[in-house]
Amino acid sequence: MKSPLLSLPGAVPAEGVDEGVAAHYGDLFREQRALADGTGFVDLSHRGVVTVTGEDRLSWLHLLLTQHVSDLPVGEATEALILSAHGHIEHALYLVDDGTTVWAHVEPGTQDALIAYLESMKFFYRVEVADRTDGYAVVHLPAGSIAEVPEGVVVRETAYGRDLFLPRADLESFAETHGPAAGLLAHEALRVEHHRPRLGFETDHRTIPHELGWIGTAVHLQKGCYRGQETVARVQNLGKPPRRLVFLHLDGSEVHLPVPGTEIRVADEGPDGRRIGFVTTSARHHELGPVALALVKRNVPVDARLMAGETAAAQEVVVEP
Numbered sequence: 001m002k003s004p005l006l007s008l009p010g011a012v013p014a015e016g017v018d019e020g021v022a023a024h025y026g027d028l029f030r031e032q033r034a035l036a037d038g039t040g041f042v043d044l045s046h047r048g049v050v051t052v053t054g055e056d057r058l059s060w061l062h063l064l065l066t067q068h069v070s071d072l073p074v075g076e077a078t079e080a081l082i083l084s085a086h087g088h089i090e091h092a093l094y095l096v097d098d099g100t101t102v103w104a105h106v107e108p109g110t111q112d113a114l115i116a117y118l119e120s121m122k123f124f125y126r127v128e129v130a131d132r133t134d135g136y137a138v139v140h141l142p143a144g145s146i147a148e149v150p151e152g153v154v155v156r157e158t159a160y161g162r163d164l165f166l167p168r169a170d171l172e173s174f175a176e177t178h179g180p181a182a183g184l185l186a187h188e189a190l191r192v193e194h195h196r197p198r199l200g201f202e203t204d205h206r207t208i209p210h211e212l213g214w215i216g217t218a219v220h221l222q223k224g225c226y227r228g229q230e231t232v233a234r235v236q237n238l239g240k241p242p243r244r245l246v247f248l249h250l251d252g253s254e255v256h257l258p259v260p261g262t263e264i265r266v267a268d269e270g271p272d273g274r275r276i277g278f279v280t281t282s283a284r285h286h287e288l289g290p291v292a293l294a295l296v297k298r299n300v301p302v303d304a305r306l307m308a309g310e311t312a313a314a315q316e317v318v319v320e321p
Contacts, residue, residue, distance in 0.1 A: 001020050001045070001046060001133070001134075002020050003020055003021045003022070003043050003045045003046065003137075003171065004171055004172050005021070005022065005043045005045070005171060005172070005175055005181060006021070006022055008022070008025060008175065008181055009025070009026075010024075010025040010026030010027075011024075011025050011181075011183075012024050012025070012026070012183070014046075014183070014184050014185075017107070017108050017109065017200060018046060018108065018184050019046070019108075020045070020046035020108070021043045021044065021045060021046045021183075021184055022043060022181070022183045022184065023183050023184050023185050024182075024183030024184075024185050024186065025180070025181055025182070025183055028183070028185055028186060028189075028284065028286075029284075029286040031180070031181075031182035031183055031185075031186035032182070032186040032189055032190065032285070032286040033286050034142075034180055034182055034186075035142040035182050035186055035187065035190055036142070036190065036286070037142075037144070038142050038143060038144025038145045038146070039142070039145065039180070040142065040145075040178075040179060040180045040181060040182045041139055041140060041141050041142075041145075041147070041174075041175075041178050041179070041181060041182065042139070042140040042142075042181075042182050042183070042184065042186070042187045043137075043139060043171070043175075043181060043184075044105070044137075044138040044139060044140050044163075044184075044187075045137030045138060045139070045168065045171060046108045047105045047106065047107065047108055047133075047138045048105065048106040048107065048108060048109070048110055048111030048114070048131070048133050049103070049104070049105055049106075049111070049131070049132040049133045049135075049136045049137075049138065049165060050093075050103075050104045050105075050106060050111050050114060050115060050118075050129065050130070050131060050132065050133075051101050051102065051103055051104070051129070051130050051132050052101070052102040052104075052118070052127055052128070052129050052130075053100065053101045053102075053127070053128045053130075054125070054126045054127035054128050055126045056125040056126045056127050057097075057101075057102050057127050058070050058071070058072055058097065058102070059125075060121075060122075060125040060127050061080075061102065062223070062225075063121075063225050063226060064082060064118070064121055064226055064227070065080035065081065065082060065093070065226060066080050066081040066082070066083060066209065066218060066219040066220065066226055066228075066229075066232070067079065067080035067081075067095075067218060067219065067220050068220040068222070068223045069095070069097075069102075072095075072097050072102075073097075074097055074098065074099045075096065075097075075098070075155075075157075076096070076097075077094070077095070077096050077156040077157055077158050077163075078095050078096075079092065079093065079094050079095065079217060079218045080092075080093050080095060080218055081093070081209060081214065081218050081219060082114070082117065082227070083208075083209075083226070083227055083228025083229075083231070083232070084227065084228055085227055085228060086228065086231060087208050087209075087228040087229075087230070087231025087232055087235075088205065088206055088207060088208060088228070089199065089203050089207050089208065089209060089212075089214075090117075091106060091110060091113075091114050091117075091199070092106065092107065092198075092199040092218070093105075093106055093114075094106070094156060094163065095156070096154065096155070096156040098154050101154075103132075103154050103156075103165050105138045105156075105163060105165070106199075107198070107199045107200055110199070110200075111131055111133055112131070115129055115130075115131055132165075134168070135167065135168055136165045136166065136167060136168055137165075137166050137167075137168045137171050138163055138164070138165065138166075139163070139164045139166045139171070139174065140161055140162070140163055140164075140187065141161050141162040141164065141178075142160075142161040142190075143159065143160055143161045145161065145162065147178050149162070149164060150164075150166070150170065150174065153165060153166055153167075160190075160194065160196070185283070185284075188281065188283055189283040189284065189285045189286070189291075190285075191281075192247070192281055192282075192283045192285070192291055192292065192293055193285055193288065193291065195213065195245070195247055195293065195318045197212040197213070197214065197245060197280075197293070198281070201260065201280050201281045201293075202245060202280040202281065202293060202295065207243075207295075208231060208232070208235060208241055209232060210232075210235050210236070210240075210241035210319070211241040211242070211243045211244055211245060211295065211319065212245045212319065213245055213318055213319045215232075215236070219232060221233075221236060240298055240321070241298060241319075242297065242298055243277070243295045243296060243297060243298055244295070244296060244297075244298050244317075244318070244319035244320070244321055245280075245293060245294070245295060245318040245319045246277075246293070246294050246295075246296055246315045246316065246317065246318055246319075247291065247292075247293060247315070247316040247317075247318050248279075248291060248292040248293070248294055248306070248308060248313040248314065248315055248316070249288065249289070249290075249291060249313065249314045249316065250282070250289070250290035250291060250292055250308065250311050250312070250313050251290070251311050251312040251313070252289040252290055254290070254310070254311045257282040257283070257284065257290055257292070257311075258279045258282055258292065258308040258309045258311050259279070259282065260278075260279055260280055260281060260282070261278055261279065262278060262279040262282075262308050262309040263275045263277075263278055263308075263309065264276055264277040264278055264279065264294055264296060264306050264307065264308050264313070265306070265307050266300070266304050266305070266306060266307075267304075267305040267306055267307045267312065268304070268305065271307075276296050276297045276300050276306075277294050277295050277296030277297060277300070278294060278295060279292050279293075279294045279308050279309075280292075280293045280294055280295055281293045282308075290311075292308065292313070293318075294308065294313075294315075296315070298321050299321065300315075300321075302315065302317050302321060
């Protein structure tokens, strides 16, 4: 779905899964600084929007999600995962309940599969699931923003800012009064800085929550009764995940960033050394320079010097080995 804000001056369209919104508006670092200072907004209108209504919405979702939501207070933001039977991450949901409806935004293009799964699990519960992507757009206000939220708009407020479920018809008028607009690249650079994983970027077909530090933030360890819970409990109580998320400071003399999927090796083993991981997201940060998130084998020493393709990288621990 193409955002009308691509008509703003300087807008350069994003590509791939983020197609439909602006990657930037002509000045990546200025846009990052604005977000870091708590000004402007990010157009995330390409993300899917799903709602769940009905008397049983919270108790029902509690049975399906990794998060404890049966008593979720009105207006309190949370995030949750849906796992496969083997404990692998299939969906990530960013939730808030407004008192009558649970609102969630999800990765672009994943809402159809999510809704199909939810519909298959309704049974006798009094719930209704709906795709609201056509009618509502997600807009992000950064942490520290004092911008006024339009009356009646549902908000998810977190430590990283506020996510607004804005009527899609109001996008252009919102931009006129809440600018400057910042592109998705600026938003992603700050996500990398904060070590926040993203479905489809830091995950693959075998990722489990422990590898990404999603235990606690998206997975509640004191609840059961959800698909994949056995794997979560077994790894938590008896073992360690096979991989761990790391933050990389990349050699700033390189012109090009290592793209997602770039193989990581231990520098001391040379160019023919064993593959110990791969880059998941890379970005140019306005203060830190070139940075990345990556998944590496759990037993890689935390002080090992790494190579991301041809680029030297120093690792910072995100998930403890």
